[in-house]
């Protein structure tokens with residue numbers, strides 16, 4: 416990636432809760448946290464979460480509904496001043512594949528808001544299919560191109576290889592890194608498209624690319640796919656600059672130009688405790704700056720959810736009618 420860091424996301428993007436709204440979300444999240452069986456991945460708990468999500472403050476529901484209608488030019492929604500008690504949190508987990516199993520207020524907050532956007536889903540092969548996952552640096556994984564790393568993470572569509580990749584990724588910050596500067600890059604094809612000449616767009620729209628799944632998915636072949644799909648004037652994007660490979664020279668050149676264009680229009684989102692970002696995984700890509708973990712219990716800590724808009728599309732892929740894709 417370039418050495419020049421992208422400009423920060425404008426503070427005006429999204430919604431900052433009033434202290435009264437923050438308190439309302441906190442009360443709702445506390446009620447959900449206490450709801451039986453207090454286990455996030457149990458159907459009864461998510462059923463309660465879905466029902467309670469209808470009682471979120473009106474301005475949140477309006478903002479989320481508008482974002483679902485149109486994710487905007489950046490594909491990004493940010494909610495600020497959510498009830499995260501940064502002082503009262505336990506230590507940042509530092510074990511591989513860390514997930515949240517037992518209900519907590521932060522896990523309830525991200526579940527409630529994700530469920531107002533759509534359906535919370537997970538993948539059996541990733542983090543045991545847990546619905547609320549931890550994005551934390553893991554000792555020994557510093558160089559890994561995954562959420563466990565702390566090196567620069569390349570721009571990517573989440574699970575770009577997967578036919579049922581998320582429509583949205585939710586990232587809720589519980590703690591930032593020690594310097595308060597670790598940032599999530601976000602960029603969108605809606606901003607980058609104008610920088611791409613017609614012939615490059617054409618190459619990107621052809622099935623001249625393949626995306627490797629991570630080893631845990633043990634998928635068979637990697638089918639060829641286009642990087643740009645849908646309406647040529649407002650396309651969807653499917654690329655992971657670590658895992659997507661061009662299948663010929665021209666495709667390689669087009670992919671390089673796409674990466675440059677996305678970096679040119681990227682913004683940097685330095686999530687602080689109590690901030691929740693949704694990235695529209697159809698039009699936007701994300702990545703992360705490098706940062707230095709200390710492994711002292713105070714490292715950067717995000718909760719993550721995946722959201723689908725249409726549960727019906729994955730019916731045959733969710734054994735037992737649950738929320739986890741096989």
Ligand SMILES: O=C(O)CCC(=O)C(=O)O
Pocket residue numbers: 550561562568573584586598599600701702703717719
């Ligand atoms: O750490 C971040 O800000 C984003 C990491 C990431 O790409 C993810 O968790 O999907």
Ligand SMILES: [Fe+2]
Pocket residue numbers: 571572573701
């Ligand atoms: Fe990601």
